[in-house]
Amino acid sequence: MIEIEKKFLVLNDSFKAAAFAQNRIAQGYLSSVPERTVRVRIKGNKGYLTIKGISNDTGMSRFEWEKEIPIDEAQKLLLLCEKGIIDKTRFEVKIGNHIFEVDEFYGENEGLIIAEIELTSETETFEKPNWLAKEVTNDKRYYNAYLSNHPYKNW
Template sequence: MIEIERKFLVKDDSFKRDAFTENHIAQGYLSSVPERTVRLRIKGNKGFLTIKGISNESGLSRFEWEKEIPVEEAKNLLLLCEKGVIDKTRFEVKLGNHVYEIDVFHGQNEGLIIAEIELGSENETFEKPNWLSNEVTNDKRYYNSYLSNNPYKSW
């Protein structure tokens, strides 16, 4: 499956009033190399194993495969991950025909808030809420795999 998404910085937390879900997420990387990122995630009471390929030239698209796994297995595999487990709270906000996933980071990435929107095509139009700031889609510093090894607080 090809994932097409755009990423934006977020100005403030006014999005929270429109959020329809809020989940704590812990995620780590068994491999954080761009050609094959292998991620372990615990979201709420569910576990996930995800493999992502390298982004295309625009940074908008890349291969993604995800499988739900038992949360206990995810907890055990998280212990095998590279250093720098990501700790964040994800809020989801519906706007028009799309859902924004807004990640509020904690720990070493405290102060960073990123919104992502998945699209059907790279040219698809979408509504931009007032709380969106600069687009960072093609800035690798804002990839979670980068943040796990290079925390926002150290920039």
């Protein structure tokens, strides 16, 4: 139940040609407090409820609990969320032995593209594609909960 991931900005959209899957995502936050974010997500035709704890000092690891919920319940819960629903498309790209989840944001966060990779340890090595830019793992501005309250277009 510990999520270990790194986040990177993305240079361009060349990753799209290598994507093996993509899904439109709408997500909102019932609580965006960093110590315990509670997220509602609709990904494709499925709903999810996720609880995340605060990140450790490196920003790479934190508690995460997620359960699939009926889509009609997720739609109703989205109506209860704090303002700032995140709208994005997630592209999944396999590089070496890992899958990068690349999120292209719309609406208030238009122009932002972030790639995430989940790891089994904080020291695990991985192949970096040429479309990766600056690492932003420990920059809380790039957390979705932050983006929902402080849109990228206002930076």
